[in-house]
Amino acid sequence: MRRSVLKFGGSSVSDFHKIKNIAEMLKRRVADGQQLIVVVSAMGKTTDELMANVNHLTTAPKEQELALLLTTGEQQTVSYLSMVLNDIGVKAKAMTGYQAGIKTVGHHLKSRIANIKPELFERSFQTNDVLVVAGFQGINDDDEITTLGRGGSDTTAVALAASNQIPCEIYTDVEGVYSTDPRIYKGAKRLEYVSFEEMMEMSALGAGVLETRSVEIAKNYNIPIYLGRTLSNKKGTWIMTRSELLEKKAVTGVALDKNMLHITVSHPLPDNHLLTALFNKLDKGSVNVDMISQIINIEGLQMSFTIKDSDLGQINGILDSLCQEFKALDYKINEEYVKISLIGSGMRDISGVASKAFITLIENDIPFYQTTTSEISISCVIDAEHGDEAVARLSEAFNI
Amino acid sequence: MRRSVLKFGGSSVSDFHKIKNIAEMLKRRVADGQQLIVVVSAMGKTTDELMANVNHLTTAPKEQELALLLTTGEQQTVSYLSMVLNDIGVKAKAMTGYQAGIKTVGHHLKSRIANIKPELFERSFQTNDVLVVAGFQGINDDDEITTLGRGGSDTTAVALAASNQIPCEIYTDVEGVYSTDPRIYKGAKRLEYVSFEEMMEMSALGAGVLETRSVEIAKNYNIPIYLGRTLSNKKGTWIMTRSELLEKKAVTGVALDKNMLHITVSHPLPDNHLLTALFNKLDKGSVNVDMISQIINIEGLQMSFTIKDSDLGQINGILDSLCQEFKALDYKINEEYVKISLIGSGMRDISGVASKAFITLIENDIPFYQTTTSEISISCVIDAEHGDEAVARLSEAFNI
Numbered sequence: 001m002r003r004s005v006l007k008f009g010g011s012s013v014s015d016f017h018k019i020k021n022i023a024e025m026l027k028r029r030v031a032d033g034q035q036l037i038v039v040v041s042a043m044g045k046t047t048d049e050l051m052a053n054v055n056h057l058t059t060a061p062k063e064q065e066l067a068l069l070l071t072t073g074e075q076q077t078v079s080y081l082s083m084v085l086n087d088i089g090v091k092a093k094a095m096t097g098y099q100a101g102i103k104t105v106g107h108h109l110k111s112r113i114a115n116i117k118p119e120l121f122e123r124s125f126q127t128n129d130v131l132v133v134a135g136f137q138g139i140n141d142d143d144e145i146t147t148l149g150r151g152g153s154d155t156t157a158v159a160l161a162a163s164n165q166i167p168c169e170i171y172t173d174v175e176g177v178y179s180t181d182p183r184i185y186k187g188a189k190r191l192e193y194v195s196f197e198e199m200m201e202m203s204a205l206g207a208g209v210l211e212t213r214s215v216e217i218a219k220n221y222n223i224p225i226y227l228g229r230t231l232s233n234k235k236g237t238w239i240m241t242r243s244e245l246l247e248k249k250a251v252t253g254v255a256l257d258k259n260m261l262h263i264t265v266s267h268p269l270p271d272n273h274l275l276t277a278l279f280n281k282l283d284k285g286s287v288n289v290d291m292i293s294q295i296i297n298i299e300g301l302q303m304s305f306t307i308k309d310s311d312l313g314q315i316n317g318i319l320d321s322l323c324q325e326f327k328a329l330d331y332k333i334n335e336e337y338v339k340i341s342l343i344g345s346g347m348r349d350i351s352g353v354a355s356k357a358f359i360t361l362i363e364n365d366i367p368f369y370q371t372t373t374s375e376i377s378i379s380c381v382i383d384a385e386h387g388d389e390a391v392a393r394l395s396e397a398f399n400i
Numbered sequence: 401m402r403r404s405v406l407k408f409g410g411s412s413v414s415d416f417h418k419i420k421n422i423a424e425m426l427k428r429r430v431a432d433g434q435q436l437i438v439v440v441s442a443m444g445k446t447t448d449e450l451m452a453n454v455n456h457l458t459t460a461p462k463e464q465e466l467a468l469l470l471t472t473g474e475q476q477t478v479s480y481l482s483m484v485l486n487d488i489g490v491k492a493k494a495m496t497g498y499q500a501g502i503k504t505v506g507h508h509l510k511s512r513i514a515n516i517k518p519e520l521f522e523r524s525f526q527t528n529d530v531l532v533v534a535g536f537q538g539i540n541d542d543d544e545i546t547t548l549g550r551g552g553s554d555t556t557a558v559a560l561a562a563s564n565q566i567p568c569e570i571y572t573d574v575e576g577v578y579s580t581d582p583r584i585y586k587g588a589k590r591l592e593y594v595s596f597e598e599m600m601e602m603s604a605l606g607a608g609v610l611e612t613r614s615v616e617i618a619k620n621y622n623i624p625i626y627l628g629r630t631l632s633n634k635k636g637t638w639i640m641t642r643s644e645l646l647e648k649k650a651v652t653g654v655a656l657d658k659n660m661l662h663i664t665v666s667h668p669l670p671d672n673h674l675l676t677a678l679f680n681k682l683d684k685g686s687v688n689v690d691m692i693s694q695i696i697n698i699e700g701l702q703m704s705f706t707i708k709d710s711d712l713g714q715i716n717g718i719l720d721s722l723c724q725e726f727k728a729l730d731y732k733i734n735e736e737y738v739k740i741s742l743i744g745s746g747m748r749d750i751s752g753v754a755s756k757a758f759i760t761l762i763e764n765d766i767p768f769y770q771t772t773t774s775e776i777s778i779s780c781v782i783d784a785e786h787g788d789e790a791v792a793r794l795s796e797a798f799n800i
Contacts, residue, residue, distance in 0.1 A: 016456045056416045058487035065494050069479035072472035079469035087458035094465050099543055143499055
């Protein structure tokens with residue numbers, strides 16, 4: 001029996017008409033002899049609506065209660081989809097995260113999947129052809145409901161694919177992976193294949209199609225991911241191991257991350273306790289730090305780093321409390337920066353990518369303030385106002 | 401530490417303002433040195449809204465999926481209430497039915513509570529003063545979410561009180577238990593005490609304040625129930641064992657049940673297989689039968705019984721399939737009848753209640769079509785149009 005995991009995001013299940021169409025598509029797949037695990041998110045704006053309700057009640061909801069509340073969104077979607085499937089003659093069963101045995105560890109709202117028992121699915125497939133699983137959620141060792149944080153439903157899908165050793169198809173409202181955002185640069189091309197590594201850089205760097213974590217899991221378990229538009233006949237993009245990719249271009253894509261904050265911390269003395277305290281607090285608050293640059297010179301300590309803009313509330317609290325401990329501390333949060341990145345599997349083989357990128361930015365009068373590199377990417381922090389132009393100029397320069 | 405179970409129904413938590421007021425009330429109780437288990441229903445019309453969504457998708461939702469969907473309503477309420485409690489400094493924890501260890505057996509939508517582990521509450525009370533538990537729901541041995549059916553949140557509350565051996569307070573939108581419905585008969589009096597037995601008859605007979613099942617559990621475990629209006633200072637009604645009640649009136653209350661269907665089944669031959677088949681189907685469909693009268697005479701078999709009007713869809717299906725098996729079967733479903741009942745602990749000691757009731761009905765030109773009696777009640781099926789008048793005339797006749 002051929003099996004796959006299929007995942008449909010919130011915008012793909014935003015109304016009952018769409019849910020019915022997805023059910024019909026799944027029915028055809030089952031008629032074709034397949035058994036499916038289908039992961040769905042909360043319908044459309046459900047999560048936002050629940051959050052709006054919370055804001056009527058408290059400004060600081062307890063994380064445990066918030067997770068319990070938000071997970072009702074997916075629980076409703078799986079119920080609806082499974083009802084429709086059964087109604088049209090497909091044997092289907094709806095499962096919440098904990099019913100699917102998704103055990104998590106960590107913060108209630110940013111949990112990580114610890115393990116999944118594939119036996120449970122094996123058993124359920126004996127009497128069902130489609131298992132509809134709530135994305136984004138799990139249960140921890142204290143039997144408390146948790147959520148997986150940003151992009152959590154993708155993580156659920158890929159983790160289920162990994163534990164069952166079957167491929168994963170992720171359906172969303174984009175056609176696949178593009179060399180860069182087509183809304184920013186019209187010349188962007190859809191990629192037929194990308195490597196896990198390239199995709200990870202693209203996600204981490206804000207291409208916004210698929211979260212890094214899920215690609216990481218797929219890479220570790222060597223689970224190919226297909227990324228395509230919901231109910232579209234157009235081809236999407238396969239994400240797979242680099243060794244299976246024939247052509248390795250120096251630069252495959254350009255990504256622009258607008259959802260970031262740039263923080264600069266300075267202190268007149270080179271005090272390492274300060275850095276330890278800062279990173280301790282960031283870790284406790286589950287704030288993910290991206291680019292880090294640190295300098296110690298005669299003016300003392302200076303450090304810049306970037307985080308997601310959704311962590312603004314957290315970082316304000318952290319820096320305030322740090323100022324209590326370190327009186328001479330000075331900091332600046334800049335919301336007007338964006339990060340532009342070049343990604344390519346072939347980059348490690350090809351010299352000159354960095355210099356070509358810098359030259360392109362300089363020739364176009366685009367100043368850059370911080371640079372980091374990985375094996376297959378180069379990222380620069382630039383002014384938000386130059387973001388779109390930088391995407392276009394770099395896409396041209398690298399012919400992507 | 402004094403502990404109690406408090407239950408708030410859907411209309412008591414229908415908006416965020418009400419939830420906040422309840423939280424403040426609970427805070428005062430905790431400040432007074434109490435620890436509380438608080439059972440809540442879904443907010444206001446949530447369940448109806450979810451059902452309306454289902455109707456967009458299918459006319460015959462699978463029960464398992466429907467239970468999974470409907471339980472999100474209470475899960476949201478417990479999250480909200482617990483958030484507010486924590487926000488105002490009360491240590492509270494929200495729990496779904498399965499997190500509270502409420503194990504059920506039976507149909508997904510009409511499950512019964514099999515057991516509850518009080519140890520779990522003991523442990524949670526070590527770090528919390530209020531445990532907010534989702535009413536109406538549990539989990540079965542296959543780890544499937546179930547609902548307890550009509551009045552399920554009351555059952556949850558009383559069962560939690562019973563397993564923890566603590567009193568139960570049920571808050572609703574009525575002032576307590578009345579001798580009859582004050583909306584029908586202005587002379588109705590609020591009762592300070594009623595016995596479990598009287599309350600069971602009143603519930604079963606449609607007084608609509610508290611479902612029979614919950615009173616039955618309270619009686620079996622001898623858990624006193626207080627019934628009062630949410631956030632009201634007026635005294636409500638205590639429901640307790642008959643032996644503790646001093647005054648035993650012949651008739652304590654008059655109840656009118658409008659939510660019933662009267663079914664008459666007839667067959668030219670006195671075929672007992674027919675009755676066996678019928679009751680088998682009723683049982684499988686979880687249709688509760690109330691009043692039953694059966695006659696076998698020269699015209700064959702004739703039987704009348706009443707069921708809840710919410711089972712109309714079920715009964716139609718059952719009778720149709722029965723007609724396939726028994727071709728000569730004839731049936732009639734009458735929706736224009738209501739049931740009026742007199743209830744009183746003292747009734748078994750006092751003769752003449754029945755005859756006085758019949759005379760009252762006859763003198764007022766109110767025909768009655770079927771009569772049943774229990775140890776502490778007499779019920780008659782009458783025309784719906786005479787319901788209100790019958791309540792008034794019988795209340796006067798028995799001076800209640």
